[in-house]
Amino acid sequence: MVNTVLSVENLETHLASREGAIKAVNDVSFQVEQGETLGIVGESGSGKTMTALSVMGLVPNPPGRIVGGRVELDGEAITELSDKELRERRATKMGMVFQDPATSLNPTMKVGPQIAETMQVHLGYNEATARKRAIEILDRVGIPSAESRYYDYPFQFSGGMRQRAMIAIAVSCDPLLLIADEPTTALDVTVQAQLLDLVRDLKEERGTSVIWITHDLGVIAELCDRVAVMYAGFIVETAPVQEIFENPKHRYTSLLLRALPSMERREADRLESIVGLPPHLANLKPGCPFAPRCDGPVDRCTEENPALAEMGPSHYAACWNPLNGNTAGMGEES
Amino acid sequence: MTVTQDSATQNGALLEVRGLETHFKAGTKGIIFGIGAIKQTVRAVDGVNLSIQKGETLGLVGESGCGKSTLGYTILQLESATAGEVFYDGHRLTGLKSGEMRPFRQKMQIIFQDPHAALDPRMTIGQAVGEPLSVHGIVAKDEVEDKVEELLATVGLNPYFKNRYPHEFSGGQQQRIVIARALSVEPEFIVCDEPISALDVSIQAQIINLLEELQDQFGLTYLFISHDLRVVRHISDRVAVMYLGKVVEQGQIDALHDNPLHPYTQALLSSVPIPNPALAKTRKRIILEGDVPSPIDPPSGCRFRTRCPIAVERCAEEEPLFREARDNHWVACHLA
Numbered sequence: 001m002v003n004t005v006l007s008v009e010n011l012e013t014h015l016a017s018r019e020g021a022i023k024a025v026n027d028v029s030f031q032v033e034q035g036e037t038l039g040i041v042g043e044s045g046s047g048k049t050m051t052a053l054s055v056m057g058l059v060p061n062p063p064g065r066i067v068g069g070r071v072e073l074d075g076e077a078i079t080e081l082s083d084k085e086l087r088e089r090r091a092t093k094m095g096m097v098f099q100d101p102a103t104s105l106n107p108t109m110k111v112g113p114q115i116a117e118t119m120q121v122h123l124g125y126n127e128a129t130a131r132k133r134a135i136e137i138l139d140r141v142g143i144p145s146a147e148s149r150y151y152d153y154p155f156q157f158s159g160g161m162r163q164r165a166m167i168a169i170a171v172s173c174d175p176l177l178l179i180a181d182e183p184t185t186a187l188d189v190t191v192q193a194q195l196l197d198l199v200r201d202l203k204e205e206r207g208t209s210v211i212w213i214t215h216d217l218g219v220i221a222e223l224c225d226r227v228a229v230m231y232a233g234f235i236v237e238t239a240p241v242q243e244i245f246e247n248p249k250h251r252y253t254s255l256l257l258r259a260l261p262s263m264e265r266r267e268a269d270r271l272e273s274i275v276g277l278p279p280h281l282a283n284l285k286p287g288c289p290f291a292p293r294c295d296g297p298v299d300r301c302t303e304e305n306p307a308l309a310e311m312g313p314s315h316y317a318a319c320w321n322p323l324n325g326n327t328a329g330m331g332e333e334s
Numbered sequence: 335m336t337v338t339q340d341s342a343t344q345n346g347a348l349l350e351v352r353g354l355e356t357h358f359k360a361g362t363k364g365i366i367f368g369i370g371a372i373k374q375t376v377r378a379v380d381g382v383n384l385s386i387q388k389g390e391t392l393g394l395v396g397e398s399g400c401g402k403s404t405l406g407y408t409i410l411q412l413e414s415a416t417a418g419e420v421f422y423d424g425h426r427l428t429g430l431k432s433g434e435m436r437p438f439r440q441k442m443q444i445i446f447q448d449p450h451a452a453l454d455p456r457m458t459i460g461q462a463v464g465e466p467l468s469v470h471g472i473v474a475k476d477e478v479e480d481k482v483e484e485l486l487a488t489v490g491l492n493p494y495f496k497n498r499y500p501h502e503f504s505g506g507q508q509q510r511i512v513i514a515r516a517l518s519v520e521p522e523f524i525v526c527d528e529p530i531s532a533l534d535v536s537i538q539a540q541i542i543n544l545l546e547e548l549q550d551q552f553g554l555t556y557l558f559i560s561h562d563l564r565v566v567r568h569i570s571d572r573v574a575v576m577y578l579g580k581v582v583e584q585g586q587i588d589a590l591h592d593n594p595l596h597p598y599t600q601a602l603l604s605s606v607p608i609p610n611p612a613l614a615k616t617r618k619r620i621i622l623e624g625d626v627p628s629p630i631d632p633p634s635g636c637r638f639r640t641r642c643p644i645a646v647e648r649c650a651e652e653e654p655l656f657r658e659a660r661d662n663h664w665v666a667c668h669l670a
Binding site: 197259261 | 397398504506534535536537538539540542543546547561563564565567568569591601602603604605606607608609610611612613614615619621622623624625626
């Protein structure tokens with residue numbers, strides 16, 4: 001049966017600032033099943049990175065703090081663990097890959113030993129075993145002549161290779177869940193394609209669950225099984241990947257999709273753009289956070305923030321006036 | 335090789351680039367005491383031919399480090415060419431002294447990737463947009479204020495905000511300010527160097543639309559540099575693909591997309607993630623191996639051969655000519 005690897009319930013993460021608490025993550029709930037890839041998509045400041053940091057127990061404190069909710073990894077409440085226990089879980093149950101591989105790797109330490117170190121500390125390997133295993137992993141993630149590159153410093157690696165090395169560290173202890181925060185954003189498209197391929201293969205080999213955070217809907221389409229769309233710290237829509245692209249219910253999702261230039265043809269027309277700017281998270285007004293930029297607001301939108309409601313099988317959207325797609329949704333309001 | 339002014343204007347191109355090379359002296363490698371150092375050269379732009387017609391948008395794509403920005407800067411004489419020529423409206427720009435270049439600076443403008451870095455944080459946006467007006471004497475002193483307000487309105491900003499500072503604006507708004515400043519001198523040609531890469535998707539669309547509207551309104555000609563092939567597809571009439579300092583393919587946007595001739599263009603196009611899950615999982619993708627080689631020591635023959643899936647022996651020995659393989663569709667590949 002499906003095995004839930006990660007369960008997040010009503011997560012609230014705030015950041016202290018001079019203007020008051022910035023509500024970076026608001027009432028966020030989601031699950032990740034075993035072997036599933038969940039894509040979290042949103043613009044800058046939508047709370048996707050803070051959500052990931054909350055899950056990993058890495059919210060910088062101060063100014064950040066998880067003020068509510070529960071995160072359960074493999075049946076264990078992360079939010080209640082001590083720092084030491086957390087550190088251990090982060091290695092053996094969660095692997096992490098961040099956007100900038102140059103700042104994630106230790107510049108004064110050779111690449112190979114950085115991978116081996118993780119296994120020595122967390123899996124109790126001796127130096128020789130860890131080295132052997134690290135070379136295998138480097139080879140697996142596609143570093144050419146892994147054995148000699150083992151003793152290279154990070155600066156001797158290209159951006160794509162550094163990110164491969166980060167992936168190697170992340171998967172070295174065979175985690176249940178891989179959390180990747182915009183890992184390909186700093187890379188060129190041809191290198192991005194290589195990495196997407198690698199992650200797809202690794203996932204299949206090991207049955208790892210993945211949370212993939214990105215602003216690129218194209219990457220979501222290539223890689224993910226399910227998508228959560230974030231706006232102003234809220235998940236505003238979540239659905240299977242096909243459904244999001246073919247039958248978006250939330251008006252933000254739909255506008256985001258329509259704002260993308262098409263690769264298949266050249267439109268003579270202007271692109272559809274979303275007017276205005278995202279709201280400031282320190283003083284969210286009552287009502288739907290997207291209402292001021294929405295193309296179909298109703299009176300209720302400025303009064304009350306909609307909760308996620310079921311729009312179809314495994315399809316939830318938080319909208320008072322959802323779009324009517326072609327496939328009939330259940331319990332649709334209009 | 336001398337080119338007369340006449341031959342440069344004959345084909346009606348506003349901008350013409352011939353055999354352009356921009357090389358930089360790089361640091362030294364392998365300093366051996368007593369022997370000295372091995373001097374290195376970064377061949378950022380290494381023999382580029384281009385022409386841009388009036389009112390046209392030429393997209394320039396390629397991966398980081400391929401020389402596309404350096405090409406843009408060299409066209410504007412912000413970097414000096416080590417060889418080759420740039421003609422603007424029949425006038426040769428390469429070799430001009432900075433004073434002689436000045437009238438052209440007014441006609442040729444640039445929009446950079448990071449608007450935050452392109453604006454002086456201590457100048458109000460009104461001052462930023464107004465300064466070029468006074469420098470080039472576009473309008474009389476007492477009309478500068480009015481003109482600034484008009485320019486801000488043109489790019490979709492409220493003129494009321496002219497006394498505010500750049501940090502009070504979002505990234506998208508800052509880019510609008512930079513565009514207003516570029517427009518202030520009434521240019522004909524604008525190099526857009528990754529103008530939307532730093533912006534969010536919903537804001538990107540606003541800026542692309544603005545650039546297109548301004549082009550219609552003022553008859554502007556763009557060189558649009560980007561690594562985002564989706565955006566280039568949307569905005570360009572023609573596109574040039576660069577790899578390691580050379581243009582490897584050039585053609586009408588539709589022809590190039592529907593029928594890419596160079597294996598690099600084919601791989602580049604197939605690497606772009608498409609926002610369509612059904613298509614994404616079934617389409618054939620060409621995954622290139624490895625990274626772009628260093629422009630300090632590019633491969634012999636065809637520069638793409640080290641990553642090319644179809645390379646043959648000849649590719650290492652002989653550099654392919656840039657030739658017209660189809661009507662107006664140019665490619666540098668032995669096998670295309």
